[in-house]
Amino acid sequence: MDRTELKEILRSESSSSLKSLGSDFYESVAKYIRELEDEIRLISNPRSVESRMLEDELQSAITDIEVIFLRRIKKIATRATSNAFSKKSPNQDMDKLLPAEKRIYDSVLSAINSARGELLEPILNPETVTSPQKSVYLGEGTLKNSGLQEPYRTETDKLDTQEGPGRMVSETTPEISMENIPDVIGKSNINEEFVVVRILKDLPTFKALDNRNYALSAEDVVVLPTLNAQGLVKRNVAHIITKL
Numbered sequence: 001m002d003r004t005e006l007k008e009i010l011r012s013e014s015s016s017s018l019k020s021l022g023s024d025f026y027e028s029v030a031k032y033i034r035e036l037e038d039e040i041r042l043i044s045n046p047r048s049v050e051s052r053m054l055e056d057e058l059q060s061a062i063t064d065i066e067v068i069f070l071r072r073i074k075k076i077a078t079r080a081t082s083n084a085f086s087k088k089s090p091n092q093d094m095d096k097l098l099p100a101e102k103r104i105y106d107s108v109l110s111a112i113n114s115a116r117g118e119l120l121e122p123i124l125n126p127e128t129v130t131s132p133q134k135s136v137y138l139g140e141g142t143l144k145n146s147g148l149q150e151p152y153r154t155e156t157d158k159l160d161t162q163e164g165p166g167r168m169v170s171e172t173t174p175e176i177s178m179e180n181i182p183d184v185i186g187k188s189n190i191n192e193e194f195v196v197v198r199i200l201k202d203l204p205t206f207k208a209l210d211n212r213n214y215a216l217s218a219e220d221v222v223v224l225p226t227l228n229a230q231g232l233v234k235r236n237v238a239h240i241i242t243k244l
Contacts, residue, residue: 001028003057010064013071018079018093025098029065033058076101080108084116118198122241193226196241203237 006029012019022028036058043051079093097105194210198221205215209225216222221241224232232238 001032003061006032006061006064010068013068016075018072018075018096020096021098023098026065029061033061033065036061072101073104076105077108080105081112084109084112194223195226195229196221196223197229197232197238198241199232199238201237203232 009019009021009025036054040046040051040054040058043054045051075093076097094102094105199216199218201218203214203216205213206228207213208228214222214224224238229238229240233240
């Protein structure tokens with residue numbers, strides 16, 4: 001890496017398209033800057049022309065790498081935003097991202113999808129309960145009575161089908177529509193009034209009016225008896241999404 005190569009990369013990043021960078025790009029720039037710093041330290045007269053030229057080159061290199069980084073981050077955020085609302089395959093330029101940049105893209109995309117599910121979906125699709133990033137708590141009982149057996153299983157996330165404490169549906173499971181939730185509650189509770197709530201804080205295990213034990217964490221979406229849900233709302237630890 002040298003000044004000419006760095007300037008060329010800076011110019012190429014001025015366009016809206018993403019350019020491929022060598023896998024060792026940032027390491028090469030770091031080495032180049034360290035070498036400039038070493039050369040400056042070896043000069044006995046810091047006021048000499050040579051020293052000033054190296055200082056200028058060092059500051060220019062630092063500014064250039066910061067601008068390159070910021071330009072690429074802006075492009076990555078723009079693509080994540082666009083792909084979050086697009087039905088097309090998000091493969092545009094993805095092969096040109098460095099591993100660390102790909103992680104940034106995934107994080108931004110995940111944050112946008114999470115915010116959309118929490119803020120936008122209740123407005124656009126109020127009849128649907130979705131939680132793409134979090135688990136949905138289905139309460140105590142057997143999965144074989146819930147109708148969620150095989151379709152909700154994956155190779156890496158098998159759910160227990162035996163009777164026992166309440167289960168959590170993995171975040172890898174498909175979306176659950178409101179019309180399916182009453183079936184999960186069970187026939188013994190069909191006359192009780194339930195609501196869907198989002199948990200805001202981690203809670204200790206408690207027994208609700210439906211005689212089920214609940215161990216809930218922040219951002220879980222859970223079906224609870226209305227009185228229990230109202231109690232949690234008053235404590236500012238839950239938010240009611242909708243009644244069943």
